[in-house]
Amino acid sequence: NAGVTQTPKFRVLKTGQSMTLLCAQDMNHEYMYWYRQDPGMGLRLIHYSVGEGTTAKGEVPDGYNVSRLKKQNFLLGLESAAPSQTSVYFCASSYSRRAEAFFGQGTRLTVV
Amino acid sequence: TQLLEQSPQFLSIQEGENLTVYCNSSSVFSSLQWYRQEPGEGPVLLVTVVTGGEVKKLKRLTFQFGDARKDSSLHITAAQPGDTGLYLCAGDHPGGGADGLTFGKGTHLIIQP
Numbered sequence: 376n377a378g379v380t381q382t383p384k385f386r387v388l389k390t391g392q393s394m395t396l397l398c399a400q401d402m403n404h405e406y407m408y409w410y411r412q413d414p415g416m417g418l419r420l421i422h423y424s425v426g427e428g429t430t431a432k433g434e435v436p437d438g439y440n441v442s443r444l445k446k447q448n449f450l451l452g453l454e455s456a457a458p459s460q461t462s463v464y465f466c467a468s469s470y471s472r473r474a475e476a477f478f479g480q481g482t483r484l485t486v487v
Numbered sequence: 488t489q490l491l492e493q494s495p496q497f498l499s500i501q502e503g504e505n506l507t508v509y510c511n512s513s514s515v516f517s518s519l520q521w522y523r524q525e526p527g528e529g530p531v532l533l534v535t536v537v538t539g540g541e542v543k544k545l546k547r548l549t550f551q552f553g554d555a556r557k558d559s560s561l562h563i564t565a566a567q568p569g570d571t572g573l574y575l576c577a578g579d580h581p582g583g584g585a586d587g588l589t590f591g592k593g594t595h596l597i598i599q600p
Contacts (some may be wrong), residue, residue: 406587416531417590418575418590420587465529465530467529469587471583472587473517473518475532476520480527480528482545
């Protein structure tokens with residue numbers, strides 16, 4: 376039972392490069408989320424989705440785009456990476472807004 | 488505005504001691520969850536409290552939801568090195584939209600052998 380799987384686990388980007396982070400869940404959850412975690416800032420919501428084909432902005436969406444073409448996958452894209460996007464990124468999924476959130480292991484991204 | 492304030496931010500104690508960490512808000516929450524996050528991992532749910540005044544026990548961990556559903560506490564008895572981690576509280580705000588739970592910034596707990 377894999378739960379929530381994130382790829383890649385580590386990545387180093389140069390400023391201006393682009394990349395896509397992939398999140399896959401096998402629990403048939405409708406809700407999926409992308410967070411970033413920075414020291415002293417806690418978990419901040421970037422974008423979220425309440426079902427296949429839907430996406431919405433969270434607290435810190437600038438510089439990121441997302442897509443949910445399939446229910447089990449939620450992609451986070453960085454079109455032109457900046458050093459301020461250096462962070463640990465977590466994907467999560469849940470059955471409903473109130474329900475337990477299941478998190479992936481995170482992606483540590485460094486932008487130089 | 489930080490809806491959920493956690494205190495203390497950092498706590499380092501010796502093995503065998505007891506401790507309490509807090510999660511406070513000026514807002515009412517329908518439910519509140521506690522997660523533990525270990526280094527290099529994602530947060531994992533410990534417990535969900537729903538009813539004002541509710542107390543839940545998980546081995547040496549005791550969780551309490553305030554009567555007014557605005558605050559919660561986590562008490563650990565006889566702390567062990569395996570309890571080390573980041574403890575996060577997360578609340579479901581009654582007036583919130585579909586954007587899921589609101590997370591506090593967490594308490595970093597270190598239990599020294």
